[in-house]
Amino acid sequence: MKAIVSFLVICAIGGLAGSAFGWQEIQRLRAENLALKAQARESAAKASESLEALEASHESKVKKLEAEAKEVFKLRGEVSQLRGGAKAISQLQEANRKLVSENRSLRTASEATNLEPEAQSQGNFPKENWEFLGYTTPEDALISAIWSMQQGDPQAYFDSLAPEEQERMSARWEEKSKQEVSDKHQSDVAAISGLQVLNRRDLSQTEVEMDVYIDGVGRMETVSMQRVGEDWKFKGYVRSEGQE
Numbered sequence: 001m002k003a004i005v006s007f008l009v010i011c012a013i014g015g016l017a018g019s020a021f022g023w024q025e026i027q028r029l030r031a032e033n034l035a036l037k038a039q040a041r042e043s044a045a046k047a048s049e050s051l052e053a054l055e056a057s058h059e060s061k062v063k064k065l066e067a068e069a070k071e072v073f074k075l076r077g078e079v080s081q082l083r084g085g086a087k088a089i090s091q092l093q094e095a096n097r098k099l100v101s102e103n104r105s106l107r108t109a110s111e112a113t114n115l116e117p118e119a120q121s122q123g124n125f126p127k128e129n130w131e132f133l134g135y136t137t138p139e140d141a142l143i144s145a146i147w148s149m150q151q152g153d154p155q156a157y158f159d160s161l162a163p164e165e166q167e168r169m170s171a172r173w174e175e176k177s178k179q180e181v182s183d184k185h186q187s188d189v190a191a192i193s194g195l196q197v198l199n200r201r202d203l204s205q206t207e208v209e210m211d212v213y214i215d216g217v218g219r220m221e222t223v224s225m226q227r228v229g230e231d232w233k234f235k236g237y238v239r240s241e242g243q244e
Contacts, residue, residue: 123196123198123200125139126194127216132148132156135231135232138208141233142195149189150186162228163228164236191217193215193216198212198213208224209222222238224237
């Protein structure tokens with residue numbers, strides 16, 4: 001009987017010990033669970049902050065790109081306006097040149113009635129009389145071209161050229177600045193004191209060759225002039241085979 005009681009007492013003590021151990025395990029697990037939940041909340045908070053920062057950065061970049069796009073559109077508009085203005089200026093310059101040419105022709109026709117026949121046929125153009133004469137005649141076009149060189153105005157010289165000569169000059173000027181071309185032109189005509197048109201050959205209604213003596217350098221050149229629309233333009237020098 002005592003043995004049974006002792007056994008029951010031992011079992012009771014073992015159960016109490018097991019219960020105490022189980023309770024401690026439960027408390028430990030609860031503490032770990034609370035710690036994990038805290039870590040999860042902290043991680044979620046950091047992730048939320050990172051997401052907000054990323055969204056703010058993205059929004060800032062979007063606004064910057066939108067501002068840059070507006071600036072690009074604005075610049076394109078300004079470029080278009082500048083191009084339109086440059087074209088209008090070019091048209092006005094060309095119209096002015098034609099008016100000057102027409103005025104020169106009218107003045108020449110008026111003065112010609114008071115000149116002797118021999119004086120009218122002279123083709124002497126001293127340097128001090130060079131000016132823009134327009135493109136009404138081959139002679140006027142030639143003087144207008146050399147005058148533009150004397151003035152150091154590459155664009156005016158380019159406008160006095162026939163299409164083929166424009167292409168040739170464009171290729172030659174491709175790697176040169178406007179100032180370099182201007183300086184070269186003024187240097188080329190610096191020693192010239194005048195031009196004399198000694199002979200003129202009308203090859204067709206649109207092409208004329210003229211033998212020109214260049215005073216100051218003592219050189220004879222044959223130049224080709226081409227009619228382009230209503231204007232005469234300088235086509236270049238007539239060279240023999242093997243001559244540059």
